[in-house]
Amino acid sequence: MAQKPSIPKGTRDFTPSEVAKRNFIFDRIKKYFELYGFQPIETPSFENSETLMGKYGEEGDRLIFNILNSGDFLGKVDDQTYRSKNSLSIASKISEKALRYDLTVPFARYVVMHQNEIDFPFKRYQIQPVWRADRPQKGRFREFYQCDADVVGSDSLLQEVELIQLYDAIFSELGLKGVRIKLNNRKILAGIAEVIGAQDVLIDFTVALDKLDKIGVGGVTKEMLERGISQAAINKLEPLFSLQGGNIEQLQGIQNLLAESEVGSKGVEELIFIVQTIEELGLQSAQLSIDVTLARGLNYYTGAILEVGAPEGVKMGSIGGGGRYDDLTGIFGLKDVSGVGISFGLDRIYLVMEELELFPKAIDQSLEVLCLNFGEKEAMAALKLVGKLRKSGIKADLYPSSSKIQKQFKYADKRNVPYVILIGEAEISENSFVVKHMKSGNQTTYSLSSIEDFISKL
Structure with missing residues (x-):
């Protein structure tokens, strides 16, 4: 008896309906990426291990999927290394490539390799797994899509402003009103530590x-x-735990605390510029708030x-994030190329939209018209x-065999087809x-010579 097939944990099959909904999100993200002047690129699904390792911290390195070398991959492992059972030592000898962990580090590698072909500032978007x-x-998978937009070659804070606007525009288009965009600055964290x-012990x-x-003041x-x-x-730190007022008022409170820190004061100045510019330009529906505890990347x-x-009331982790990196390409030898970027968590956005029932009702309607088959x-x-009908842009199909009409109607019903067309012997004789x-x-009943009459009513 054949063993029942399965898929690896953390991966998923997607039904036609699910693919349609995912494409709905992809299309709107891509639309706004291009409206904002970003250009598409793609990079390989796997990179040389040395490209990825050491770029995400010790914990991130442990989450990288390594790819075994082809052929006799154990042949290069000497007896002493093999007997040591040291996984890191063995891994370097049996694996030279790894699946990409994110899109940011491969993008940095891309910029360095193609620097002579790129016009800076370079605005790129990338949508890949x-x-x-x-x-x-829930909301965390081993294989998932990232949708990234980055600008490299410019240190202007207007880029941060634009990326916040981009988040606002895309989430508004998707119907996700009231998403919460939290904002902090790495320099502020360094200033507080100073x-x-x-x-x-800055990282700790x-x-x-x-x-x-999550754990409150006592836990922290x-x-x-x-x-x-x-x-x-x-x-x-106590003043940080009781900041009051709007964004500018909170930043002023942080500024007082960091008055003796040059780097911290610089971070506050940057956020004041971003917040004031956003307040002048306005947002459609997103809520921008200062969060001095935010620390990522x-x-x-x-x-x-x-x-x-996610919007208030939806239990979900972050559905997007990003930040400014002044020298990410420096890890590959290209110094002083500042960049800033954001990422959209497609799978979590999907789950939030499902929970809030934001997908159009007809989104999984893959067929608008089905013609029944009465014979050759x-x-x-x-x-x-x-x-x-297809030339007019209508999704139409013919049932492939002259099965019982009841079976054909049942098929149309399962496919959620709104219109079924019948052309039998009588209709052929009447050209209808x-x-x-x-x-x-x-x-x-419509005339076969006036199909437009039917099309106009769809």
Whole structure:
């Protein structure tokens, strides 16, 4: 007996309806990427391991899917290395390539390799799948799509402003009103660490601070103490836990706290410019808020940090994020090329839209018209009609065999076809066709020489 097939955990098959809904999101994201002047590129699904490793931190490196070398991949492993059972030592000898973890590092590699062909500032978008050996859970998969937009070769803060507007425009188009765009700056985090004397444990400090909304002040305090940050240093953070007022008022409060930090003050100035510009230009529906605890991508973000949360009432992790990286291409030898970018989490956006029932009701209607098959002569007449309908942009098809009419109607019903066409012997002799509206059951007869009369009513 054949074993029942399965797919790897964290991956999915997609039904025609699901693909249609995903394409609905893709199309609108792509539309606005291009409206904002971004150009498409694509990179390979796998990269040389040395391109990816060491770019995402120790935890990120563990989530990279390595690809075994072809052929006798154990042949290059000497007995001593094999007996050591050191996975890192063995991996470097049996795997030279890996599936891409994200689109940002491959993009940096692309910029360096094609720098003489690129016109800077270079605005690129990329919509492709990525892979992570993560623990599967709701909204988190091992294979998923990222939709990225980046600008490299410009350090203007107007790029951050434009990317916030881009988030707002796309989510408004998708019907996701009231998404929450949180904004912080890597320089502010560095400034806070400097002021409280925690520069040497900056990563530990920010990782703990980032959990404020999950574990509260008490939890953050406990974790910081466990990470070696003194109680005196933590006490200096208290003003951050009670910031009041709008975005500008909060930034002014942070500015007072960081008055003695040059880098921290610079970060506050950058955010004040971004917030004031956005307030002057306005947003359609998104809500922009300062979140000084936000810390993401600390290994390469150097300026503004963005994260997008789902609308109020929807339990979901971030559905987008990004930030400014002043020297990401430097890891590949091209120094001083500033960039900033954002990413859309397609799979989470899909789940949110499903929960809020935002997809158009007819989105999975893959067929508008089905011609029934009454036999060879009738099928030929129906095929000619189907051809004309398709030329008019109507999704039409002919049932492939002259099965029982009840079976053909059942097929049309399962396919959610709104109109069924009947061309039998009587219709051929009268040069006509009958259209049945499946929902109402009403039937209308049209002339085969005046198909436009039917098309005009679709």
